[in-house]
Amino acid sequence: MSVSTVPRWAGIGLLVYTLATLVAFMFSGAPGGDYADADVLAYIDPAHAVTAFVAWYVAALGALALVVFGAGLRRLPGIGQPLAALATVGAALSVAGSLLAGGVAVGMLEGGAAVREQTPHTAVYLATEIGHLMAACGPALCVGVIVIVLAMRGRMPIWLRVVAVFGGVCGILAPFYFTYFAYVLVMVVMSIAFLSGRATRSRLPEPSIV
Numbered sequence: 001m002s003v004s005t006v007p008r009w010a011g012i013g014l015l016v017y018t019l020a021t022l023v024a025f026m027f028s029g030a031p032g033g034d035y036a037d038a039d040v041l042a043y044i045d046p047a048h049a050v051t052a053f054v055a056w057y058v059a060a061l062g063a064l065a066l067v068v069f070g071a072g073l074r075r076l077p078g079i080g081q082p083l084a085a086l087a088t089v090g091a092a093l094s095v096a097g098s099l100l101a102g103g104v105a106v107g108m109l110e111g112g113a114a115v116r117e118q119t120p121h122t123a124v125y126l127a128t129e130i131g132h133l134m135a136a137c138g139p140a141l142c143v144g145v146i147v148i149v150l151a152m153r154g155r156m157p158i159w160l161r162v163v164a165v166f167g168g169v170c171g172i173l174a175p176f177y178f179t180y181f182a183y184v185l186v187m188v189v190m191s192i193a194f195l196s197g198r199a200t201r202s203r204l205p206e207p208s209i210v
Contacts, residue, residue, distance in 0.1 A: 006072050006194055007072045007075070008194060008195050008196075008197060009068065009072060010068065010069050010071070010072025011190075011192065011194025011195035011196075012065075012191070012195065013065040013066065013068030013069035013070075013071075013072065014069045014143075014187060014190060015187075015188065015195075016065035016068075017062050017063060017065040017069065017091075017094075017143075018187040018188060019188075020058050020061065020062020021059050021063065021094065021139070022184050023058055023062075024055045024058060024059035024098060024101075024135065024136075025059075025135075025180070027055050028051075028102070029042060029055075030043055030052065030101045030128040030132060031124065031125045031128045031129065032128060032177075033177060035125055037121055039125075040124050040125055041121070043104070043105060043124070043128065044104070044105065044108040044116055044119075044124060046108070046109050048105065049108065049109035052101075052105035052106075053102045053106050056102030056105075056131075057098070057102060059094065059135055060094070060095045060098035060099060060102075062094075063090075063098065063139065064091055064095070065091075066087045066088070066090050066091035066094070066142075066143070067088055069087050070083065070086070070087030070088050071084065072194075073146070076153075076154070078153070079149060079153050083146050086142045086145060086146055087143070089142055090138060090139030090140075090141070090143055091139065093134050093135070093138030093139055093142070094134070094135050094136070094138060094139040096134055096135075097134025097135030097136070098131070098135045100127060100131040100135075101127070101128050101131025101135060102131075104124060104128055108124075136174065137175045137180075140171035140172070140174035140180065140183055141172055141174065143168075143187065144167070144168040144169065144170070144171025144172040144183065145168065145171075145172065147164045147168040147171070147187075147190060148165055148169070151164035151165045160190075163186055163190075164190060166182070167182065167183050167185075167186025167187060167189075167190065168186075170182040171186075171187075
């Protein structure tokens with residue numbers, strides 16, 4: 001018979017992290033990618049500070065769900081401990097990056113006009129770009145490696161192995177941004193697979209009749 005070696009609640013952790021990070025990535029308004037002065041002005045506008053900080057704080061809280069995901073992976077024989085540690089590294093990176101990007105908006109609000117007017121917009125862009133990389137791309141790298149290892153070492157359907165490797169590569173390449181959304185989609189699929197108990201399984205010997 002076969003039993004799942006990764007608990008279903010690990011899938012909840014992966015799903016919460018994925019969606020929380022996506023919310024911040026999409027709705028925080030933090031400048032990233034190609035530079036545009038208008039994007040910086042919109043981000044440091046005092047009226048936008050609360051929205052930006054709430055979005056990034058959601059991402060920081062959601063990143064902690066990676067620790068839950070890692071706790072589930074710890075049950076895997078042989079590979080569980082290093083994969084759990086990698087998930088924790090991803091969580092730490094995401095929390096730090098989220099507070100960095102959100103802190104820029106809050107700093108501009110609390111510092112007042114003097115800070116907003118005297119801080120070069122290019123410096124704001126650099127800070128939020130680094131925040132993006134740490135909050136979204138850092139954990140995507142870690143989780144990407146995790147799901148590739150699971151695909152190679154775990155027991156899962158062939159189609160899910162292929163999807164996992166594809167999503168893992170997209171996560172590793174997340175700094176290119178266009179791969180990030182494919183990564184997110186695959187992580188949602190992987191989360192559902194964990195929740196269904198079908199993502200990673202190991203064989204147990206059939207009970208002896210004698």
